[in-house]
Amino acid sequence: MPRLFTACLLAGLALTAPMAGSAQAQTLRFGLMEDPDALDPTLARTFAGRMVFAALCDKLVDIGPDLKPVPQLATAWSWSDDQKTLTLTLRPGVRFHDGEPMNAAAVKYSLERHLKMPGSQRRGEISPIDAVEAVDDTTVKISLKTPFAPLLAQFTDRSGMIVSPKAAERLGDKFATAPVCAGPYKFVERVPQDRIVVERFDDYWNKDAIQIKRIEFRPIPDTTVRLTNLRAGQLDLIERLAPTDLAQVKRDPKLKVGQAYELGFSGVVFNTAREGSPVADPRVRAAFEAAIDRNAITQVVYNGEYLAGNQWVSPKNPNYVTEYPVPKRDVAKAKGLLKEAGIEKPSITMMLYANNDAPQVGQVIQAMTREAGFDVKLQATDFTTSLDQADKGNFEAYLYNWSGRPDPDGNTFSFLACKTPLNYSRYCNPEADSAMNASRLTTDAGERKAAWKRLADRVLTDKPLVYLFHRKLLWAYSQKLSGFGEYPDGLVRFTGLKLD
């Protein structure tokens, strides 16, 4: 018996001996908040999936930290005078992971796949495309049905990802099981809900800038657990750190923090078509906004890390309409508006996600609006339920967030134009529609800015949606990692990253 005990003890000690680190050094272990969905640029829809695509699939154009398009697979682009043709010049000599050439024919194939494949999530993003023509090996001409200024911005995301036609033909709708693109890393394996592994692609066009050999993406949904793994050295990089954990990470000498304001927004969507509800009256919505102190929300719930805002883009975005700064809280004004509307004690049910922070935001709003006479009831649901209720119009107010797109069109059109899929507020206004259409028709920065001003004139008065704040994207990473860039689209650029 004592001998058995000793043997067990020795075995236990052997088990607890620290792991040998050499094989780990060249692998970046990246903790994601969710398990990505299908790794097919045409079908994909999750934010976590985009993190993986940043390694696997290069895009026609990328965006810089200043939101301007920069070359990736396309090195140059130009618009025709009538704004209906975009000509792209492709980078010569680029290969896909399977050795096939990335040329004009492949671009034509990929864009047509995005447009025609059943179930494509990209069709809506680039639907104004009429035809794609491969002029020669490195020139692509894209003709549009109508001018569509946000097109280039769409190409900075999955719509601009080019897949190997040979692999796509062979795998069909199973492309996600072994994706083949032209990015810096090629696909190795995927164990659902455990890991996705990619490996450096030796024929990458910019291979000298790629230092790390392998990347292991590991989905760990719980924020505390993800951070604990980083602190234990089990991960090298994590995304979507909770703002409340920021102080703790900053105190840890072994960790570093990356941050950027998101492109999206968080706000309250009102169902303006809800019969018999106080929120159908624009004065009640205006009173609701006047009763809220946006800075108090970001201070109380997010330690002041998030940015108060009142528009579809943040006050730090170059496209922010400066004529409409973030309004201050004004309870007297709110009470006056309610009196004018003849509903002095409106009762409103607000739907929100049952996650870590949304219920807290709801409670702060509840407390602030109560002072103006509102009785806000909170209804916490899971994500899918909230979407279902929003689709059916079974709600009065909905605390919602949108991850954002580089072009403001992606933050406005689908929410505010008549009968668009994300228009949960059932808002429909000819002036707003005309302003949004005008911004699509021209690539001229000045004219587009004027169009957004016109949109703000309308929407910030009608308030189908009260914008509240803009989240900050937070990353935490080991100090062994260097060359980390902060981009507002929330994606990590693996180019230039180094792990010692």
Next chain:
Amino acid sequence: MLRFLARRLALAVPTLIIASMIIFALQQLLPGDTATALSGEERDPEVIAFIRAKYHLDRSLPVRYAYWAGGVLQGDLGESIRLQKPVLELVREKLPVTLELACLAMLVALVIGVPMGILSAVRPGTWIDGLANGVALWGLSVPNFWLGILMILLFSVQLGWLPASGYVPPGESLTENLRSMAMPAFVLGNAIAAVMMRHTRAAMLGVLQSDYVRTARAKGVPTARVVLRHALPNAAIPIITLGALEFGQLLSGAVLTEQVFSVPGFGKLMVDAVFNRDFATVQGVVICTATTYILLNLAADLASALVNPKLRRA
């Protein structure tokens, strides 16, 4: 004995059919469907319609059940819409992980719970009894999530002895596998050990006061032999039944523990599937869990019959 076995196995079939129907119907009560969950942020109406048509979500409930049941009869559990993988393959991937974790947790529970229960029953009212009861109270009242995080902070962050998360298949490296399973198995086993201890103690106390044990003692049989040879087999029946039930629970996935230690088992699969309305996956996991549950109960009955011959005639 064989007839007993055959009858029990035959009963399992209608049980499984009814279970699958109930789960299928219950899932329909959730608002929204897979198309709602999977249409993405853009929510393109064409995509929603396409997903609904592709997976027959636009058909009536009985028709959809018939589609699913027809597949099962041909050995096809359907496809996970979210992960785009056959459910059977997912089950094959996750089942060994969950099974291993369940076995290790059970081992921890048995090694801690049963001896402690016996000791406290043999010496009731002493400091050993008090200690055992204290440990049981701790095991029952400490939340898994909290204990898990604390263990990671101590053993991974502070001491660096054990990996904080991740799973290494035993085929790759048995040592690494056991290292990655040590903390989750302890956290899970710790809670069950408490229940085990309480049950063992109660059962042993009852048996130790019975006439035949008193007779054995009067005949001068040594205490150790009285306890282990005469009393334990009779006290073992409730422990075996409890063990089988707890084991079955473990097999349906330990959601929180899997979450904390990122163990890729059934629990994570199931929770994700429910949130994404991935009905085929939920059905598949439920069927597998129900099957193992039934088999385990059967095994527990057989084991009880083995330790107690009286039960063989039942």
